[in-house]
Amino acid sequence: MPILELRDITKIFPGVRANDGVSLRLERGEIVALLGENGAGKSTLMNVVYGLMAPDGGEVFVDGAQVHIKTPRDAIALGIGMVHQHFMLVQTLTVTENIILGHEPSRFGVIDLVSARSKVSDLSTRYGLKVDPDERVADLSVGMQQRVEILKALFQGARILILDEPTAVLTPQEVRELFGVVRSLVAEGLSVVLITHKLDEVMGVADRVVVMRDGRVVGETTPAETDQVGLARMMVGRDVVLSVDKAPSKPGETVLEVRDLAVLDDRRLEALRCISLVVRAGEVVGIAGVDGNGQRELVEAIVGLRKPTSGSISLRGKDITHAAPHATIHAGVSHVPEDRQRRGLVLEFDLAENLVLGDQSDAPYASAGIMHGRVIDETARERIADYDVRTPSIRVLAGNLSGGNQQKLVLAREMGRDPDLLVAAQPTRGLDVGAIEFVHRRILAERDSGKAILLVSMELDEIMSLSDRILVMYEGRVAAELSSEEADAERIGYFMTGGSNKDGAPLQKPATTVAEGGAS
Numbered sequence: 001m002p003i004l005e006l007r008d009i010t011k012i013f014p015g016v017r018a019n020d021g022v023s024l025r026l027e028r029g030e031i032v033a034l035l036g037e038n039g040a041g042k043s044t045l046m047n048v049v050y051g052l053m054a055p056d057g058g059e060v061f062v063d064g065a066q067v068h069i070k071t072p073r074d075a076i077a078l079g080i081g082m083v084h085q086h087f088m089l090v091q092t093l094t095v096t097e098n099i100i101l102g103h104e105p106s107r108f109g110v111i112d113l114v115s116a117r118s119k120v121s122d123l124s125t126r127y128g129l130k131v132d133p134d135e136r137v138a139d140l141s142v143g144m145q146q147r148v149e150i151l152k153a154l155f156q157g158a159r160i161l162i163l164d165e166p167t168a169v170l171t172p173q174e175v176r177e178l179f180g181v182v183r184s185l186v187a188e189g190l191s192v193v194l195i196t197h198k199l200d201e202v203m204g205v206a207d208r209v210v211v212m213r214d215g216r217v218v219g220e221t222t223p224a225e226t227d228q229v230g231l232a233r234m235m236v237g238r239d240v241v242l243s244v245d246k247a248p249s250k251p252g253e254t255v256l257e258v259r260d261l262a263v264l265d266d267r268r269l270e271a272l273r274c275i276s277l278v279v280r281a282g283e284v285v286g287i288a289g290v291d292g293n294g295q296r297e298l299v300e301a302i303v304g305l306r307k308p309t310s311g312s313i314s315l316r317g318k319d320i321t322h323a324a325p326h327a328t329i330h331a332g333v334s335h336v337p338e339d340r341q342r343r344g345l346v347l348e349f350d351l352a353e354n355l356v357l358g359d360q361s362d363a364p365y366a367s368a369g370i371m372h373g374r375v376i377d378e379t380a381r382e383r384i385a386d387y388d389v390r391t392p393s394i395r396v397l398a399g400n401l402s403g404g405n406q407q408k409l410v411l412a413r414e415m416g417r418d419p420d421l422l423v424a425a426q427p428t429r430g431l432d433v434g435a436i437e438f439v440h441r442r443i444l445a446e447r448d449s450g451k452a453i454l455l456v457s458m459e460l461d462e463i464m465s466l467s468d469r470i471l472v473m474y475e476g477r478v479a480a481e482l483s484s485e486e487a488d489a490e491r492i493g494y495f496m497t498g499g500s501n502k503d504g505a506p507l508q509k510p511a512t513t514v515a516e517g518g519a520s
Helices: 042-049 070-078 096-099 113-126 142-155 172-187 199-205 228-236 295-302 325-331 340-344 373-384 404-417 433-448 460-466 490-498
Strands: 004-013 016-026 031-036 058-060 065-067 078-081 160-164 193-194 208-213 216-221 254-264 270-280 283-288 309-316 332-338 421-423 452-456 469-474 477-483
Touching: 004 042, 004 325, 016 042, 016 058, 016 216, 031 199, 031 228, 042 078, 058 160, 058 452, 065 254, 065 477, 070 078, 070 373, 096 113, 113 309, 113 421, 142 172, 172 193, 172 199, 193 199, 199 228, 208 228, 216 421, 216 477, 254 452, 270 295, 270 452, 270 477, 270 490, 283 460, 295 421, 295 452, 309 477, 325 332, 325 469, 332 404, 340 421, 340 460, 340 469, 373 404, 404 433, 421 433, 421 490, 433 452, 460 490
Parallel strands: 031 193, 031 208, 078 160, 160 193, 283 452, 283 469, 332 421, 421 452
Antiparallel strands: 004 016, 004 058, 058 065, 208 216, 254 270, 254 309, 469 477
């Protein structure tokens, strides 16, 4: 008897049949990968199971009995837990406080934090989820925050764990650690639904694979019966090129020059230490490194979101070191931020409004303070078609799109500006194989048309496939510069973890002075 069974689940939104008669089963102690393109209906289906959405038809069974899940509290009571793609944590609270939130144990009418902390610590040890119960969530890495989400589900008694795109924001090392945890959970008797579009993860961890497309289940298989090429074909409905084929670059004049840049992080500690780099027209320069080694601060300084404490940034010889974001856009810089929801979109605005953000006061979208709706709408329709954003209308709110379609919306706006420099941070985060193939082609087309590309990615395969030169960052410095021909995962990984070049010294010297408020 399956621990979870779905029969003919249907969910309809205005103009969209997100789930169209979907049936699925999950056995005890099994990992089922729910695979599909962005907008295929994977997350919608699991949101129905977790009580976040009411189905328009179909039945749900837990332990063979039909159940009616109207709220997440109903799902939790049935032993169903869900870890969302975008974490649901309160940053200012501790690990323990987040885990017990809404289910606070009490003693004599007072929240019993001592017993709660003890239980959290026991769960953390039992499942190998090493997290400090007293740590403030805001001070944790993304990988650690995800562990807190899993612990929260376990604290609530989850027997069925739904993981929605769990590796979208993790480093390769964190991905390996996560799947080690998932296997230990299954060994303890839990059952797991893994929502993903990453084929290598499916092949490495799943017992069974269910593939969705356009709201329907189009196939079911096991990793032993298929390969990544076969899974990609099932997902997209056509053959997908999984490798990047690019012509040699033809670098031109210098577009971006960063010289001796020092930048502080949010804690007022030095995040960048005397870093220098150049990006030329017609080349992709990739930035590799473990998350938290200054990549975010570098990007934010270049696009005007963070002020340097020393050093300079120039674009085609023009100083933009202290330019505001709007001025950097007008100077010819486009920015794909790593967090599409916080920095890339206004979720309460519709697609047309989001596609002109940053340019909404300029011609041809406005004149004399009046916005030209017809021009904005025409531009929106063209860009949505060009970038295959799956939506029934340009009037749909950005917050109602799937994560992958939100990402394509950002790319459509930023590439559509025809910039001199494209700064792309995690450009394929949350995208399926078909969309990744599309984005990679567009990035290389931008390069071949003479644009300068600065690419920051946690995906080493992406860095190695797209980059003409690779800079490896470690502790706020450039630890190494490699050509695409001499770069491989092992060598990049060596520099990512603090390895030095042949003479034992970093390729760029650290700053001789520490900026005010910084740390050496």
